[in-house]
Amino acid sequence: MVKLRLRRRGRKQAPIYDIVAMDSRKTRDGAFLERIGQYNPVGFPSKIVLDNTRAIYWLKAGAQPTDVLRSILSYHGVLLQLHLERKGKSVEEIAAALTEHKETVSKRLDRIAAKRQVRLSKKKKGAIEAERKAAEDAKAAEAKAKADAIEAERKAAEDAKAAAEAAAAAPPADAAAE
Numbered sequence: 001m002v003k004l005r006l007r008r009r010g011r012k013q014a015p016i017y018d019i020v021a022m023d024s025r026k027t028r029d030g031a032f033l034e035r036i037g038q039y040n041p042v043g044f045p046s047k048i049v050l051d052n053t054r055a056i057y058w059l060k061a062g063a064q065p066t067d068v069l070r071s072i073l074s075y076h077g078v079l080l081q082l083h084l085e086r087k088g089k090s091v092e093e094i095a096a097a098l099t100e101h102k103e104t105v106s107k108r109l110d111r112i113a114a115k116r117q118v119r120l121s122k123k124k125k126g127a128i129e130a131e132r133k134a135a136e137d138a139k140a141a142e143a144k145a146k147a148d149a150i151e152a153e154r155k156a157a158e159d160a161k162a163a164a165e166a167a168a169a170a171p172p173a174d175a176a177a178e
Helices: 052-060 067-076 078-087 091-169 173-177
Strands: 002-011 014-023 034-040 047-050
Touching: 002 034, 002 052, 002 067, 034 052, 047 067, 052 067, 052 078, 067 078, 078 091
Parallel strands: none
Antiparallel strands: 002 014, 014 034, 034 047
16 A cells, blocks of 8 residues: 655754655655655744645555645645545636635744744743843842841951950959959
């Protein structure tokens, strides 16, 4: 059975996937029949390059897409186009439906990008607020340390003065011995 699936390439932590038609018994990165596109999930938005005509050819030939690839094909409108072709719609109707689908996808992507931007700005605002609070706490700790040092010096001076007064008020040891 032929499957449409992803074939991994790229480095560690930086994957790039080829969208390929291959025998389902082959390993993930094994030999494939045809490369019909590329999927790069790193970054926002993900970059997808797809040859729609070859994808439709393989789907008509009976190839089964994996779950992830099914969502990619749906996102690109390939499944919609195939569905409308099977329904017997005209080329103009298919083109109009695909244009409407692409506008919907574009609006959805804009909404997601706006939400993402708000989330990132809140995150930055929170980081700036935390940095400002840390600076204020450091300043307060420094002021408290200075105040404690001044208090310790004052207390040491008072103790020394009290000791000197006590020594002056007490009779000398030689006078007490007489």
